[in-house]
Amino acid sequence: MTDILDELQWRGLVAQTTDEAELRQALEDGPITVYCGFDPTAPSLHFGNLVQLIALRHLQRAGHRVIGLVGGSTGLVGDPRPSSERVLKSKEQTAADVERIAVQVRAILSDDSGNPPIFVNNLDWTAPISALDFLRDYGKHFRVNQMIKKDAVAARLNSDQGISYTEFSYQILQALDYLELYRQYGCTLQTGGQDQWGNLTAGVDLIGRVEGASVHVLTTPLLTDSSGEKFGKSAGNAVWLDPSMTSPYAFYQYWINVEDASVVKLLKVFTDRTRDEIVGLERQVAEEPFRRTAQRTLAADVTTLVHGPEATAAVQAASEALFGKGDIAALDRETLLDATAELPGGELSPGDTVVDALVSVGLVASRNEARRALKEGGASVNNAKVSDPEAVLGEQDFLHGRVVLLKRGRKSMAAGRMPEA
Incomplete structure (x- = not known):
């Protein structure tokens, strides 16, 4: 498609714009420069940040210049939440998180098509500004009566806790970023999440007052499932992009388990699949949902984007192996441990009988039940059926010296784990 705004809208990546007609014209007349900021509120980006990175990728591929900003200064202050004050991290911890997040932003936005991204840290231009200069040169352009109307600020003002001046000033810092990027790079579009509308438009207002220029904002919608629950949570935890916080296996499984009612929407948002491809996958969801082809496509595409x-x-091989369609012994150590981490189980050691092992990991309620399962051919060790009630686990059964996979039937499985030395 030649109209990138139409493309973003079809993919469900547009919630609000400051002036759609003007933005559409600017994009058509482009190329323009667009930026999105990522604050180090955690050591890693998460599901919601990925939406922003993908929106930038689409704009980048359409020929526009993109800037990935990491908030070394805004991360020290904290974006006000509607619920409560953020706990401020130390400067050292913030700097460390900035470095980790910058690596992730670079990995997603890196491009070899001749349109490389620009990467910046807002601490570079904020740190040299004195408090007096900040108040005189920038604070004077903001009206408190307008600032308190921002959704998060208004919610906090109406709460018992209130809001600190530190967090209240956040929107000025973010507006300053837009002004600085406008001056340095001619940036005229900022993207962000729908819940950031107030902070984003503060920059539009500042540039209008200081430079007399008209610039734009585009927000992406909050993604929810068919019940209205926010996507991006897995077992109560955020889905992180850092493999040490959400393993590639758990990341892949999150996408595999997406409900049928939502998978087409997520394919549009998170993959580069064409309209024709997505229409075909939508048809398969309707006609053969049991194959979960759309979910497998989604999981593979997004995992490849984030983890390579x-x-x-490796995680596809692990998924196959857990269900007996591959060689579990062939998995590398890290993938094996990730794939079995969420399975129920318990500690086992070489020399334990298979009967006792089945009881210990909770696959059966008693030793007699375990013997019946073995006799009926319904138990396996590392996907190999075991029928001898006297069978004993050997050291070779503990893959990579750590884990043995036990099953009762085809789907009930557990992990026996060697005790830590």
Whole structure:
């Protein structure tokens, strides 16, 4: 498609714009420069940040220049939440998180098509500004009666806790970023989440007052499932992009388990699949939902984007192996541990009988039940059926010296784990 705004709208990546007609014209007349900021509120980006990075990728591929900003200064202050005050991290911790997040932003936005991104840290231009200069040169352009109307600020003002001046000033800092990027790079579009509308438009207002220029904002919608629950949570935790916080296997499984009612929407948002491809996958959801082809496509594409093709191949092999369609012994140590981490189980050691092992990991309620399962051919060790009630686990059964996979039937499985030395 030649109209990038139409493309973003079809993919469900547009919630609000400051002036759609003007923005559409600017994009058509482009290329323009667009930025999105990422604050180090955690050591890693998460599901919601990925939406912003993908929106930037689409704009980048359409020929526009993109800037990835990491908030070394805004991260020290904290974006006000509607619920409560953020706990401020130390400067050292913030700096460390900035470095980790910058790596992730670079990995997603890196491009070899001749349209490289720009990466910046807002601490570079904020740190040299004195408090007096900040108040005189920038604070004077903001009206408190307008600032308190911002959704998050208004919610906090109406709460018992209130809001600190530190967090209240956040929107000025973010507006300053837009002004600085407008001056340095001619940036005229900022993107962000729908819940950031107030902070984003503060920059539009500041540029209008200081430079007399008209610039734009585009927000992406909050993604929810068919019940209205926010996407991006897994077992109560955020889905992180850092593999040490959400393993590639758990990341892949999150996408595999997406409900049928939402998978087409997520394919549009998170993959580069064409309209024709997505229409075909939508048809398969309707006609053969049991194959979960759309979910497998979604999981593979997003895992490859975030973790690379080798990690995707490894977690796909692990998924197959857990259900007996591959060689579990062939999995590398890290993938094996990730794949079995969420399974129920318990500590086992070489020399334990298979009967006792089945009881210990909770696959059966008693030793007699375990013997019946073995006799009926319904138990396995590392996907190999075991029928001998006297069978004993050997050291070779503990893959990579750590884990043995036990099953009762085809789907009930557990992990026996060697005790830590």
